[in-house]
Amino acid sequence: MRNLVYTAIAIGVGIVVLLGYFLQFDLLVNLRIVLLEWATILVATALLIGVVNLFIVHWRKSTTDQPNRVNSIALLAGLTITLGVAGWFGPTDPYSLWIFNYILIPIEASLMGILSVVLIYAGVRLLRRKPNLLSIVFITTAVVILLMTGPLFGIDIPGLAELRIWIGKVPAVAGARGILLGVSLGIIAAGLRILIGADRPYGGN
Amino acid sequence: MDSLNILGLIFVLVFFGLMIAASVVLRQREGRKLREIPAFGRLRRAIGLAVEAGSRLHISLGRGQLLSPQSAIGYVGLSILDRIARSTSISDRPPVATAGEGSLGILSQDTQQDAAKYLGVESDPMRGRITGLTPYSYAAGTLSFIQEEDIGANLLIGSFGNEVALITDAAERRDGMTLGGTDNLTGQAVLFATAQEPLIGEETYAGGAYLGAGPMHIASLYAQDILRWVLIGLIVMGAILKLFSVL
Amino acid sequence: MNLADWIGAFLGFVLTLLVFSYLIGDNPLFRITLHMFIGVSAGFAAVVVIYNIILPRLFVPIFINNRSEQILSLFPLILAGLLFSKISPRFAFIGNLPMSYLVGVSAAAAIGGAVTGTLIPQVLASMNLFAVQSNQAFDANVGLRLVNGIIILIGTVATLAYFQFGIFSQANEKTQFQTWIDGLGQIGQVFIALTFGFLFAGILSAALTALIGRVLFLVDFIRDLLGLFLG
């Protein structure tokens, strides 16, 4: 019974918001705006719950005697210090920015840096893992674009720069557009499955 | 713009109608065969292997914002999680899910709970984890999660950007199988090169149908197939009309 | 640089090296750094959300004089309150109500966003490639634009066709139509590979830029340090 109520709520609210997207009746549009506003607040609340969840999980880990507890302690330290400093002084205060500049940025940027090695490694192994036409096209395009993105010591290989621009303007656009259209078909299907009540991830099963 | 909105609404309604019709037809007779997507075949085997080897299955739901189109892929991930949780919970190592967004994390826990209820077993809230709340911290969290837990296969079905490469790399270092699909273009490009079993674009949304998450998933595939050709027709017709400056 | 900057720069220096150590191999220090990073970023996300949404949108309206707004602002407050029950597994079911609400809205938002944000604009864009007359003024080379337009059109259609799931067959024999679709799909795959290749190169150069940024930081720090000690 309770599940029926949840499903009904999901479907009802969903249909109102969906119609609000397409039909420009004031009542419907305003209703949509209000419902979305509340949803926005709920999403923000969910983020806070996520933080609490993160805290609880790692608090448990750090209090139980297990090898990875030091990681959890590091996480808790980072979390509480940031919450304390940024929460107390405000997120754009110099103290908060100090943490942001000297802890968050270096780590995240370095991770992004590592990504370059990971990607080259993947590129090197692609042909071995999947020796087919697609891999060859993929690798060739990637290499050409990469070469033409940098200055290439001022060497000008005739036609290559134009080729780069053309690929970006024509075939790449075509592929991207096809993928995007396909994806949006998938999105509509997934959304409708929820509005029909076929998928009920909110504990409605 | 209004007329376009009406067109959009009609498109959605037709989609809806086709899904319902297809699901009704499917109940009466065997539907059209679906093309083979090797990645899903391998996934089914990987699930079997993971259960036998007593290692965990990890489903990564990504970090798609719930109030944007990125949420849809999250829901696909959730229905796959549900499907797998129901079929592998009997083994001693039920699947674990990680999410990079608060509400997705909550939903993954709910899904696991439902599955546990369905199987009449005790559900463990630790099986739906939030490993980070920004894209890179999520990747970082999932990376170390894969390293710490004993993961047999990783299903990355959700919204990921280029940071997903860190996750696939970590999985590879642990000799775990990775199947990945996302809605994000850059994420797809990265997965194409780094994942063992990449899924391209719309294929990811078909996961539910290919893993038997219910008739409506298959029905929606048929609807997609029909409307795909409607779209193609529209584009070509429109192009011709534009060319002769009728539109 | 003042002392705080020096300490910060040193911290950044160490953290960068710790993350780079992952290139040599996975190690405990790297993991500790990662976890600290997760904590810090979660902390910032939480604070920004509190400052930007929770306070101004959830609590401030309650203290507004306007009675109707006060009443209206109670709904999200109640929903958010219910949602917090998700923290405890035992009372989690209470939170199903706001979650079902959220899922309903988000599904609709996804559909609406996909149709108005992608489907319609992308279809129109594909059509507009052939609106030659309308903007001849923009470029003289109409022929080239048409050729490019046709390539984009074929690529888009082929890519879409590649995703076709159902198989058209009679008694396990592929129909003519299916053979066509397969052929089109092959072309589509090539376009997809091209697109991914282009994107991949872009991502790689972005990642390289990040790497260069870090290396520059390391080198500059060492230079500053040497300058400090050697004058």
Added chain:
Amino acid sequence: MEKIYCPSCGKPNPIDNKFCDFCLTQFHPQEGDSADSEAPSVPGIGDNQNGLGGHESDSNVPDWLSELQQSNEMEDEKPLDSDPELGQPANAISDWMTGVSGDGEATVGEVSPAAPFLPDQGIDESQDIPHWLNDALIEEEAQDSVEDERPGEVPLGGEGRDVSQGDSSPPKISEETPGDRENAGPLAGLRGVLSAEAGAARVRKPRTYSAKLKVSTSQRAHIDLLNSLLEDEGQPQPLPQRRSISQQHVLRLGIALVLLLAILWPIVIASQEMPFPDYDEGSAEVNRLISQLPENARVLVGFDFEPGLAAELDTAAAPVFDHLLSEGALLTLISTSPSGPLLAERFIRSIKPDQELISGLEYVNLGYIPGGAVGLLSFIENPQGTIPFTIDGLSAWETEGRNGLPATTGISQITDYSMVILLVDDPDTARTWIEQLGPTITNPQVLTSFVLITSAQLEPVVRPYYESSPQPVNGLVVGLRGGAAYARIIGSDEFPGKFWDAFGMGTFVAALLILVGGLGYYVIPELSRTARGQEKVKR
């Protein structure tokens, strides 16, 4: 009506269904009784065939064996059977245990004289055997063909002949008996008398004799191999431990070293040898638009990228903002990602280290718009209503009776801004901004221009918008390249030359690594493989 229950989803289906109506699982003729039919039958090698081939979806043996095959990186893409059910893994272990017993009996089966299915065994086996096992077999065959000459030994795949010999052994025995003479009891001295104990002894003998004879080396090899595999599968054990130094590890390390050295070189020697890119249309357009801005123009700047990409976007945007601020623009900062506001604050404070911009006066940070596309749309439709306060909690806008902050004076709707600049790294975010803002920007009455500063990866996503007409995007600075082009146009020193040098070197080496490394990594093992193949043929 009779129903058949789906092994995958457990739902009832009409008996004549080929597929499950609910989960599309394919039904098999022996679905119902597969369990009973499997257990009692003596599978022998007959089942191992399935095990090796992996075509029979009812048996779980194929899955794990062919999985083993797949875990091998050099496997070729084999078509998959479209229907191993998800439900199976749940009872996989039990099924698979019958596999074990099957193999156990298989060895017995070979030994026992009566094994009717054996004769055609050899052929089938070699058909379904995966490569990794096949190689072993080729060697075995070579070995056995030599062993053939030796009496008493049995060639591989000739189990049929084994058996026939096994069957013919009792007659042999009977041939010997006439040679015996009774030497005890009342019939002493007579030939051809059937003697109970001697006969019994002789009857017993052939069994042990045949048992010794039957198992050929190749069979033994198979048995051992299968048993060892089954034992491995048997114990639920952690996934295979990583080798401390693997080939992959070395490759990774090598790439990292080469890349780091390539980047370090130009940074350390700091020789500005890479030329800045000449004319870039998108950047030139941005430059033109900024130059045409009125005095104290209000500019909305969206910071929608992850801190990880700060290096790229900060560097690309630096010359643009250098130009923008020299025109005396007043900035409103906004973001749709939680880290955006801090990135914005950080950037604004670092852009002019000597004289920091004053918050509220020269710029205002509105913080973060939640709710992704939805939130952004509502901000574009109604900025004041969506974000009433700055991130510092001040009321951001000018309303009747209260004047707002100087940076936002005169702004009541999005079109009051002279320009909107978006720094973005994510294709979806970029598209969301463009799609939501597009209709406003393309409106002929609106004078607001929309400019993108994007990460390099977004080019194919955003360029079509810039190329199309009417233009929803009026200017485009793409990645480091675009930034460098802009710096060249305005002759700004905001763009570090050594950064550009390192970038040039980095991209070149990366491309080279992928090309050369990829080819090498593909070709070398191929060559060694063919070499191995030739050796085998020789032997």
